[in-house]
Amino acid sequence: MPNDNRPLSPHLxxxxxxxxxxxxxxxxxTGVILSLASLLLIYWLVSLAAGPEAFARAEGLLHSGLGLFxxxxxxxxxxxxxxxxxxxxxxxxxxxxxxxxxxxxxxxALVATLILTAIFxxxxxx
Numbered sequence: 823m824p825n826d827n828r829p830l831s832p833h834l835x836x837x838x839x840x841x842x843x844x845x846x847x848x849x850x851x852t853g854v855i856l857s858l859a860s861l862l863l864i865y866w867l868v869s870l871a872a873g874p875e876a877f878a879r880a881e882g883l884l885h886s887g888l889g890l891f892x893x894x895x896x897x898x899x900x901x902x903x904x905x906x907x908x909x910x911x912x913x914x915x916x917x918x919x920x921x922x923x924x925x926x927x928x929x930x931a932l933v934a935t936l937i938l939t940a941i942f943x944x945x946x947x948x
Contacts, residue, residue, distance in 0.1 A: 845928045849906040852899040859896040894943065901938040905931035 837843075869880035883889050909927045912918050918927050 841925055841928050845906060845931070849903060852903040855896065855899040856903060897942055898935065898939050902935040905934045
C-alpha cells in the first residue's frame with residue numbers, strides 16, 4: 823500500500839524552475855538538436871552529390887510541410903544557441919554576472935532569437 827505522506831526529496835521542495843536554469847537547459851537541448859540537424863545537412867549534401875533524382879527527392883522532403891517545420895525548428899535552435907553562446911562568452915570575460923544583468927541578458931537572448939528567426943524566414947519565404 824503506497825504511503826502518500828512520504829517526504830519529498832529536498833531538491834524537489836526547494837528548487838523551482840527559474841529563467842536561468844530553463845535557459846541553461848534549453849542551451850544544452852538546442853546543442854543536441856543542432857548536432858542531430860547536422861545529419862540532415864549531410865543527407866542534403868550527399869543527395870546533391872548522388873545526382874539530380876536523389877537531390878529532387880531530398881528537396882521534396884525538405885520543402886514538405888514536415889520538412890519546413892523541422893527546418894524552422896533548426897533555425898530557431900540555431901539562433902537561440904548563438905544568442906546564449908554569446909551570452910556565455912560575455913560571462914567568460916567576467917562581465918554581466920550580477921543577477922539583474924543575468925536576467926536581462928537572458929531576456930535579450932530570447933528576443934534576439936525570435937527576431938533573427940523571423941527575419942531569416944521572411945527572407946526565405948520572399
